[in-house]
Amino acid sequence: MTVEGQRSDLRLVPATVAWIRAELAAAAKREERPGTARLLRLDVQRLVQSTPSLPSLAQFAEEAGLEDERESDQVAAFEGRYGRASARLRRKAKLLQRQLAALRWLEEVAAREPAPGDAIASWLRPELASFLNAVDLFTLAQLAERINGIGKNWARSIRGIGPLKSQRIAAWVAAHANTIGVSFGVHAIAARRDVASAALACVVSPATDIRPLEKLIVPAELDGQQGRFRRPRDHCLMQADTDLDAVLVWLQAKGRSASAPQGQRQGGQGGPVMSSALSHTQRAYRKEAERFLLWAIVQRAKPLSSMTSEDCIEYAAFLVDPQPRARWCGPRARERWSPLWRPFEGALSAAAQRQAISILKNLYGFLVDQNYLMGNPWSAVPVPRAARPGLDASRSLTAAQWAFVRERAAQAGPHSAAIRLRLALDLLYFTGLRTAELVSARVGDLQQVEYFDADAQQHVRGWMLTVLGKGQRLREVPVPDGLVNQIQAYLQHRGLSGDMSLPAVRGAYLLAGAVDIAERAPALAQSNASGVDGGIGESTLYKQLKAHFAACASAKKAAGEHAAAERLARASTHWLRHTHASHALASGVSVQEAQQNLGHASLATTTVYVTTEAARRLKSMQRFWDVRAS
Secondary structure (H helix, E strand, C coil): CCCCCCHHHHHHHHHHHHHHHHHHHHHHHHCCCHHHHHHHHCCHHHHHHCCCCCCCHHHHHHHHCCCCCCHHHHHHHHHHHHHHHHHHHHHHHHHHHHHHHHHHHHHHHCCCCCCCCCEHHHCCCHHHHHHHHCCCCCEHHHHHHHHHHHCCCCCCCCCCCCHHHHHHHHHHHHHCHHHHCCCCCHHHCCCHHHCCHHHHHCCCCCECCCCCHHHECCCHHHCCCCCCCECCHHHCCCCCCCHHHHHHHHHHHCCCCCECCCCCCECCCCCECECCCCCHHHHHHHHHHHHHHHHHHHHCCCCHHHCCHHHHHHHHHHHHCCCCHHHHECCCCCCCCCCCCCCECCCCCHHHHHHHHHHHHHHHHHHHHCCCECCCHHHHCCCCCCCCCCCCCCCCCCHHHHHHHHHHHHCCCCCHHHHHHHHHHHHHHHHCCCHHHHHHCEHHHEEEEEEECCCCCCEEEEEEEEEECHHHCEEEEEECHHHHHHHHHHHHHCCCCCCCCCHHHHCCECCECCHHHHHHCHHHHHHHEECEECECCHHHHHHHHHHHHHHHHHHHHHCCCHHHHHHHHHCCHHHHHHHHHHHHHHCCCCHHHHHHHHCCCCHHHHHCCCCHHHHHHHHHHHHHHHHHHC
């Protein structure tokens, strides 16, 4: 390795000297001495080199024949000949003395460790600091929080900072973590797939602050045991002692178990632990309850069971624009383990406000029904009216776009994730299932049926999938024979039998973790090996399909089909449910039949997808407008 200063390394010396000078100037800036910082940036050597060399006073006197003259006369003669250059040399000498004095001052006061409030520009090189400042990172505390909150890929979206630079910056911050005030874990340097969930759970410590429910410490005076509107415990139909206990019972009533087993609900410092196995509905309900609980505890310093109608009205106004925004809002992509997690992204839309208020009305209604509370303060808060129907039938793909999505999936290859992608696309499109319904479905829910008419002359044979949908309502959804064949082939790919009548197969999920990934990561395979192979979560399926839609959008954009590319870029798993409904109704399926398949409680919801008549009416009006405008 070449060492700076060796003969072969002379070209690096100027850069190294400049770096040292910049470091000294940065140290002066940290001490709020901008003038000293400018002084230390000056390269006096270059200034000296630009000035011609001058003889000494003795040499000049000898050359000029003034050896016997008084020194004052010699100086006057010297100034007469070299006056301007001499003055410049004196100024440079003073500048050197000032720089030496500045260095002595730095030696005494500026040798300290980095602090959280220090500017990034006072420690890192100016070009690096400029890249970080461009994404609103100005202090070391902000930089450390980003690294700690995202992990190894913290700089992926920052222009000018590649993997090597980001690794070096993270290593420097980690080396000074104690004085900056942050505790780094392995997630900051290791790839996410190599970091255990337990390690991520330790990144943020429990506190009475803005935290996910599983990390929130609720003080005894705010936990609701002495809530103002609590009913006597002997009258309550639940065993919940605290408001949080009551919220967990409510969540559990919305579907699968939302809380950890009894005895495991308390975290290291009292924070409740929430299971990750939540349905889509439970996550939506948890989000709104979590937001309101945090607001009540952190902002109002009141337990949920003491909230008044005035509090609820004020919270409804808070949803319009959560403030202070830096404290309450953050990017949606931040996961619950991250210190960058926040309960809000920003101001809620009118639809999101309606949903939040409706869910909180439901929560308090449940607590009143269970005799936990004596009244529902949210009954005084009106739900904002919808300006238009809640469903947007335009969030669907055209027949050509759907065919392109399928075609691209067919080209994805023979690996396990690609096979699952093709099956998931077809299941969502041909059945109209919700994502939560699909990831919960097992082979045993699929049954072959045969129906005869009244005279037993004609019969229909096919497959039905029993689904537990919204509101815990069971329904049967027809499944095409070709799709059943796909399911059987996928089971065999996973090492199971294609005979779906076998007890060992009936318990398997229709969609499972990718076998290829499990082979590369035995630990992942071990975690899924509970009897039959494990299913996948909604988020896993969502991300895979979203990535596929993004790839389709890129292909369309490259082909110049920008409208199709924009539509595919916005598509998600739920778009396939909309696409199923729109295409089924357009092909002649009755509204009543589509309603039963989709599991809509109201026929009016299904009729939103009936666009044929509306499209015909719009075309007729456009012809009328064209005629009259010409």
